[in-house]
Amino acid sequence: MATRSVARAHAKVADARREFHHQLSTRLISENQGIAVENLSVGGLARTRLAKSVHDAGWAQFIGMLEYKAERYGRTFIRIGRFEPTSQVCSTCGTKDGPKPLSVREWTCTACGTVHDRDTNAARNIKQAAGLAASACGAPIRPEPVLAQREEAGSHGFPTGHRAA
Numbered sequence: 001m002a003t004r005s006v007a008r009a010h011a012k013v014a015d016a017r018r019e020f021h022h023q024l025s026t027r028l029i030s031e032n033q034g035i036a037v038e039n040l041s042v043g044g045l046a047r048t049r050l051a052k053s054v055h056d057a058g059w060a061q062f063i064g065m066l067e068y069k070a071e072r073y074g075r076t077f078i079r080i081g082r083f084e085p086t087s088q089v090c091s092t093c094g095t096k097d098g099p100k101p102l103s104v105r106e107w108t109c110t111a112c113g114t115v116h117d118r119d120t121n122a123a124r125n126i127k128q129a130a131g132l133a134a135s136a137c138g139a140p141i142r143p144e145p146v147l148a149q150r151e152e153a154g155s156h157g158f159p160t161g162h163r164a165a
């Protein structure tokens, strides 16, 4: 009996997560013309103490949703390879500051003195790398993400109930 209710609880958590991923991916795709993601080393992280959170987070499932929704609604979708050291490079001056343990959430560039939030800095680098990658294959994209017009989004048939306030 206990085993069965634990299984039920797990199924409920999985359903809630899938619903959250659907809502978030729909919102991201409806509000942006281009999305760039970094191919995280989930296999590598799975061997660390972060393993549980990486698997629980369902990263691959979420990225899959982003990708098919981008295609469906004509958005640009770009993956950045893991060879880009997005969390080591200063997005302000481009200096490679060296590897940082995941526990380091904020750091100061030793070259230009800019204080970075780890994730925001990595996101800037991913965006820049995505622009370069798109130019290299002959499909330049705008460097800044462009907000979709509300009317345009509506005409593409985005479920309005899924748009966060």
Ligand SMILES: [Zn+2]
Pocket: 090, 091, 092, 093, 094, 095, 109, 110, 111, 112, 113, 114
């Ligand atoms: Zn710098």
